[in-house]
Amino acid sequence: AEEYPKVKRTANFKILDSTDVSYFRSILSNDEILQSQSPEDLVSFNQDWMKKYRGQSNLILLPKSTEKVSKIMKYCNDNKLAVVPQGGNTDLVGASVPVFDEIVLSLRNLNKIRDFDPVSGTFKCDAGVVMRDAHQYLHEHDHIFPLDLPSRNNCHVGGVVSTNAGGLNLLRYGSLHGNVLGLEVVLPNGEIISNMNALRKDNTGYDLKQLFIGAEGTIGVITGVSILAAAKPKAVNAVFFGLDCFDTVQKLFVKAKSELSEILSAFEFMDRGSIECTIEYLKDLPFPLKNQHNFYVLIETSGSNKNHDDEKLSAFVSETLNSKLISEGVMAKDKADYDRIWTWRKSVPTACNSYGGMYKYDMSLQLKDLYSVSEAVTERLNAAGLIGDAPKPIVKSCGYGHVGDGNIHLNIAVREFTKQIENLLEPFVYEYIQSKKGSISAEHGVGFHKKGKLHYSRSDIEIRFMKDIKNHYDPNGILNPYKYI
Ligand code: MLT
Ligand code: ZN
CATH class of the missing domain: 3.30.70.2190 (Alpha-Beta Plaits)
Incomplete structure (x- = not known):
């Protein structure tokens, strides 16, 4: 919440009124809408897991079908209502909560397993299936979901695909860019683009689904995922x-x-x-x-x-x-x-969060440099006298991660957030990563936290390409606004 004053609400976006709510009520049943004059009542949708980012949405839509998602998006696009898509809301960069009054489009009710083919291992499900449930279903069919995460009990399949999360076994099963065989996506104008057929190979031009993997809901809403499950290890x-x-x-x-x-x-x-x-x-x-x-x-x-x-x-x-x-x-x-x-x-992540709060970095580096960023940061915090031996020091530096993926998570656990700590950490961390030609986001994404920081890892021309893509799919900019793009 501390960081939110840095941006202003876009005046072009319409402020939700009773006509809009009547429209949504006309296409959705009562259990597909949550509305309150007080955003406090909707805090679990407005606030992220780390309790760092908190929006002010009055309206949560929880459609039960892709067609309803499509109607919602078309209406919002025609009326310039801003929307933030949300999965299990376990995201770590402030990507899945509103910044101001954006409508929250929760995928939670889109939670059916659609199909499983035990011969090819193709698993198809709605975006809102909880990862734990996908694991359990596949276990019963002698397979496993090709990704596992500490947040598996809450995160959604669609959410991890939107984030392009890597998880604990990427070393073995590879990234979602390889495992996702097809997606069903609702574009901001309501069009549904689907290639759920799940062919292992398809070389007919651009591989469009890749754009939505890791886009963090900025150019489309993922409603269905077709993914390659692996055989269950005996x-x-x-x-x-x-x-x-x-x-x-x-x-x-x-x-x-x-x-x-x-x-x-x-x-x-x-x-x-x-x-x-x-x-x-x-x-x-x-x-x-x-x-x-x-x-x-x-x-x-x-x-x-x-x-x-x-x-x-x-x-x-x-x-x-x-x-x-x-x-x-x-x-x-x-x-x-x-x-x-x-x-x-x-x-480890929950333990760090329970310390008080945490500044969280998720970086890719050459393996030989992987831990050096933690050493450099610790040295700075130490020099400022913040990492003492007191029963509970002001700051605790926690580095961990996925060696096989060249991915370190650096959680600076703190008793409280202060400007002093923040100024010691940033922009130092980002400049350090840039100097080593690493990435400022390995798997958690960019979201709100790393807004304006893409240039530490991406060239001007790459950022221009990304903006072109955003403008092409979402010319009104209604989808997940105020975030990295
Ligand atoms: C992990 O590796 O534990 C996840 O990326 C989550 C996290 O770091 O918070
Ligand atoms: Zn991780």
């Missing part, structure tokens, strides 16, 4: 390691790729700050290692033969321990142990 396991330095993390990664090869399915790292925060947050859960370390690595394997995979993994663990590459490591004994090990990784 055996999974995990190990948790403690290490001294990031150099060793990289060595371990090389070794894991070469020795675990086809069964390697995740390689995640966390630094000391991330785990300290998570220990405080998880309180009663016993930490899997005896000692605390500078770095921790979680390695997951997924394969088809439990004995073979476990043998391979335990040989890998003994060898790394014997060669003194790592200081300490444990391998899960059973499924409950495996889940517990993952809890230490998946809880």
Whole structure:
């Protein structure tokens, strides 16, 4: 909410009136509309998960069909009413909440699984299907959704596609740009563009669906997704390691790729700050290692033969321990142990958020530079005396992420947001990333948080192309306004 005064409401957008609401009531049933004179009543739609961004919408539309989404969009376009599409609202850059009085178009009621073909692995569903439900359905059919995230219990399939989230297993299953086989999208003028046929290959000109993957709802509303599910691994396991330095993390990664090869399915790292925060947050859960370390690595394997995979993994663990590459490591004994090990990784974002609040960065860098951004930032905060040893320091720097994807998340957990901290962090972080030719958003998107910052990672001509695309699809600019484009 602190950041919102930086923009002004666009005067061209119509202010919602009773005629508009009557129109929406004429096409929607009572359970597809939430309206209140007080935006406070609608806070779960107006405010993001981190409680950093908060809009003032009075109207939430929750249509149950693509045709209704189309009618809504056509009406809003004809009448210049601004709209923000919203999935599970777990986004991390202020992309899925209104800034002012935009109508919230929630996809939550578009939640049917449409089709699954166990031979090809093609899964088709509405955009509002919760990721957990997609996982569960596919599990029952011996498959898995090709993406998993800490927010899986709330995020929507359409939302992760709009965000182009990467998740915990990108290393194994690849990105959504490869796994999404087709999309159904409602354009701002109400037209429905659909290529849900799900062909693995289709080289007839531009691959239009790619534009909507990661567009964050700025040029169309994704209403349906066709995606390639992977066969369910018959055996999974995990190990948790403690290490001294990031150099060793990289060595371990090389070794894991070469020795675990086809069964390697995740390689995640966390630094000391991330785990300290998570220990405080998880309180009663016993930490899997005896000692605390500078770095921790979680390695997951997924394969088809439990004995073979476990043998391979335990040989890998003994060898790394014997060669003194790592200081300490444990391998899960059973499924409950495996889940517990993952809890230490998946809880990091919530643990940081519970500290008070967090400044959050999500960056891509060359692997050799991946942790250097955290060191540079920590040094600045340290020099300002903010990272003390007090029972609870003002600032806690937490770096973690997806080593295989060259993606670090840097959460600067704070007791409160202050201008001093903000000025130490920005534009420093962005300039640092630019100097290393990295990306200021690896997988969380740009949203409102990184509005005006694309130039740190994109050239003028790329930004011009993006604006051309936005103007082409959404000439009135009604879709998810005030955000990055
Ligand atoms: C993660 O890797 O845990 C997700 O990107 C979420 C986050 O960093 O908050
Ligand atoms: Zn992540």
